[in-house]
Amino acid sequence: MRDELLTVRCTSGSVQTDRSVGMGEGEKSAVSDGYERQLASAVAEIEDGATVGVGGYFQHRHPMAAVRELIRQNKRDLHLVAPLGGIECDLLIAAGAVRKLTFGFVSMDVYGQAPSFRKAVESGEIEVVEYGDLALMRALEAAERGLPWMPSRAWLGSDIEPFHPGEPVDMGNGEHLWRTPALRLDWAIVHAQAATPRGDCVLLGESYDTVMAKGAKHVLVTTERIVDSSEILEKWNGRTAARYFVDAVIEVPFGAHPTSCYPDYTQDALHLIEYIESASEGGIADYLSRYILEDEAAYQQAIDIGRRRDLQTRMQLARRVARQYR
Amino acid sequence: MSSVSTDHDIADLMTVVLGREIEDRDVIHCGAFTPLVLCSGMWAMAHHAPQAVMLPISLTAARVFHPFPLSYSLLEGMTLENGVHYPMVDIFTHVEGVDGCQYEPVNPLQVDRTGNVNLSVVGDFAKPKVRGPGAAGVDVLTLMLHDKLILYVPRHGPRVLVDQVDFVTGVGNDPARRRAAGAATGGISKVVTNLGILEPGDDGILELTQVHPNVQIDAIVESTGFDLRVSDRLSTTPGPTEEEMAVLHRIDPLAVRRFEFMTAAQRRAALPDLLSRELEYFHSSV
Numbered sequence: 001m002r003d004e005l006l007t008v009r010c011t012s013g014s015v016q017t018d019r020s021v022g023m024g025e026g027e028k029s030a031v032s033d034g035y036e037r038q039l040a041s042a043v044a045e046i047e048d049g050a051t052v053g054v055g056g057y058f059q060h061r062h063p064m065a066a067v068r069e070l071i072r073q074n075k076r077d078l079h080l081v082a083p084l085g086g087i088e089c090d091l092l093i094a095a096g097a098v099r100k101l102t103f104g105f106v107s108m109d110v111y112g113q114a115p116s117f118r119k120a121v122e123s124g125e126i127e128v129v130e131y132g133d134l135a136l137m138r139a140l141e142a143a144e145r146g147l148p149w150m151p152s153r154a155w156l157g158s159d160i161e162p163f164h165p166g167e168p169v170d171m172g173n174g175e176h177l178w179r180t181p182a183l184r185l186d187w188a189i190v191h192a193q194a195a196t197p198r199g200d201c202v203l204l205g206e207s208y209d210t211v212m213a214k215g216a217k218h219v220l221v222t223t224e225r226i227v228d229s230s231e232i233l234e235k236w237n238g239r240t241a242a243r244y245f246v247d248a249v250i251e252v253p254f255g256a257h258p259t260s261c262y263p264d265y266t267q268d269a270l271h272l273i274e275y276i277e278s279a280s281e282g283g284i285a286d287y288l289s290r291y292i293l294e295d296e297a298a299y300q301q302a303i304d305i306g307r308r309r310d311l312q313t314r315m316q317l318a319r320r321v322a323r324q325y326r
Numbered sequence: 327m328s329s330v331s332t333d334h335d336i337a338d339l340m341t342v343v344l345g346r347e348i349e350d351r352d353v354i355h356c357g358a359f360t361p362l363v364l365c366s367g368m369w370a371m372a373h374h375a376p377q378a379v380m381l382p383i384s385l386t387a388a389r390v391f392h393p394f395p396l397s398y399s400l401l402e403g404m405t406l407e408n409g410v411h412y413p414m415v416d417i418f419t420h421v422e423g424v425d426g427c428q429y430e431p432v433n434p435l436q437v438d439r440t441g442n443v444n445l446s447v448v449g450d451f452a453k454p455k456v457r458g459p460g461a462a463g464v465d466v467l468t469l470m471l472h473d474k475l476i477l478y479v480p481r482h483g484p485r486v487l488v489d490q491v492d493f494v495t496g497v498g499n500d501p502a503r504r505r506a507a508g509a510a511t512g513g514i515s516k517v518v519t520n521l522g523i524l525e526p527g528d529d530g531i532l533e534l535t536q537v538h539p540n541v542q543i544d545a546i547v548e549s550t551g552f553d554l555r556v557s558d559r560l561s562t563t564p565g566p567t568e569e570e571m572a573v574l575h576r577i578d579p580l581a582v583r584r585f586e587f588m589t590a591a592q593r594r595a596a597l598p599d600l601l602s603r604e605l606e607y608f609h610s611s612v
Contacts, residue, residue, distance in 0.1 A: 057387075057414075058358060058359075058384065060385075060386060060402060084358070084462075103460055104460055104461065104462055105358060105459050105460040105461070105462040106459055106460055107358055107359065107459040107460075109358050109359030109384070110359050110398065110585065110593055110597070111590065111593070111594060112590030112591070112593070112594070113459065113590065114459075117457070118456075118457045121453075121454065121457040122453065122454055122455065122456070122457050123453070124452060124453035127452075128452075130446060130460055130461060131461070132461040132462065132463060132464065132465035132466050133414075133418065133461070133462055133463050133466070134418050134421065134422060134463065134465075134466045135465070135466075137414070137415055137418050141415070152422065152466075153422055153466060153469050153470065154465050154466050154469075155465045155466075156465075156469055156497065156507040156508055156509045157468070157469075157494065157496075157497025157503055157504055157506075157507030157509045158465050158494045158495055158496065158497060159451075159493050159494040159495075160446075160461075160465070160495075162451075163451050163452075168507070168508065170508060171508070174505075174508060174510060175508050175510045176507060176508025176509070177508075203413075204406060204411055205386035205387050205388060205402070205405075205406050205411065206387050206411070206413040206414060207387055207413075207414045208414060208415075210413065210415070211415055241413075260402055262386070262402055262403055262406045263403065263406070263407075266399050266400070266402065266403065267399075267402075269398070269399060269597055269598075269601060270598065270601075273594050273597065276594070277594070313605075314399045314400055314403070314605065315403045317400060317403075317605070317608055317609065317612070318399075318400035318401075318402070318403025318404045318407065318608075319403050319404075319407045320612050321394075321400065321404060321608050321611060321612055322394060322403065322404040322405075322407035322408040323407065323408075324394075324611075324612070325392050325393070325394035325395075325404075325408055326392055326408055
């Protein structure tokens, strides 16, 4: 797929969005007739049973548009890798897309415990591999570097050994280290603040995104805006997280909603409350049909314009206030 | 010295007690949804540790050098606008490497008499009775931090402070267990609860070293799921002073720290009001 890079700019008609904040105007030269179809064809490349790492963390900058598309396409038996999981992980589990979950932490934090994650694990419906955050980082770094394993000071003295890849190794000086085998992803999916058509990404407040992308066989990038490399050089001092080639770059404004995407919008607390209450009280089918099953344009239309403005206003206000405390 | 404040609650006391642990030039970590920890760190930076560095991992991957007031919806933006972007991979390399991290309070699912921490499961691992959120950094922090890995417990009770944890996610202070595991460094330094403070004795067993003001020792012993030893150096926790409270009100004017003491349902019910109050508060501050 890398020979025919798929880059899609959003056409403004299909999405209501206030583009006056953040890094400035994205280019609007449309190269397609809307991103929904392109997002669908990029996600169609992800096969049932694939090992998929999803970027972002907690309720921040998850590639939610792509997650919703995975659900729409009724993907099954995924091995989901969620280092610091939130709604993206809970939603994929709720929709029945996940057979095996590799994770460091899964929570809906202020909103409560992740309801579908808990239910699926406690009933034995999905297989789990619990990592610590450091061991998972090292496992992904080993894949990135093409190494069979990496050492880390993880898990020593715990009860994890029968349930976790790798094992402690005696260093001969009274100290042990954990041998962490490489974890190779079939796909990494990340949502970037900005990306060039080639897939160089601006990723601010970065968790595992780059490490996952570098070690994965395939990479799908969604982004708030596609920009030229010259803009990356001028505005961001050339600071990008990249690998040389990615499979697809698709511009999806508000593509992280209901999670946040600094510097454009905060997380949508009221939507996250609605989700967790649906998922905890047997209403997940209603949530899925109300927001997800139709298409991404319908999702974006379902999010009230006033709500969008509020999320943008809060982010702008946060940025203004913060400057007083530097 | 400023006199003890007569107007404070347990959220104020625990924030200040945690924050007093922070020294200047400490590296502070805040894990997932831990408003009390975040508040204690910002408070310490504003109060007595101006050169401390905070890594508010719960909000984003950044280093923060200057304290600012807490909120819920503005926090991530304020952190990234005010801090230095710092990818998680670098944070973890520092945790494991020489700079380490001096201060990270963790809220455990269970902690036992030797300080073993459980964030994983109650019951069978593959099909548990209760599935916890997961290790996050705890398996590593118990091996890394040399001075201040603190457990904090907003609701001290026998189901949290247990005789033996159902699952050891992070190893505690039992010297034999640590030696057998080749765990050369680390351990739990304190358990701060809403009733008092427990610290490991020489044998690694947690004992009661402080009671909070107006709390009876018997009540703490009864609320603990193991036979709690009372230290011969037992003292009463000094309450927050007027001066400490003044800084706390500046750092957390909307009392986000109190969310730590609510159930999830209570937090969801309280959030819409907080969201509108914080918009109002910060609009008037610019």
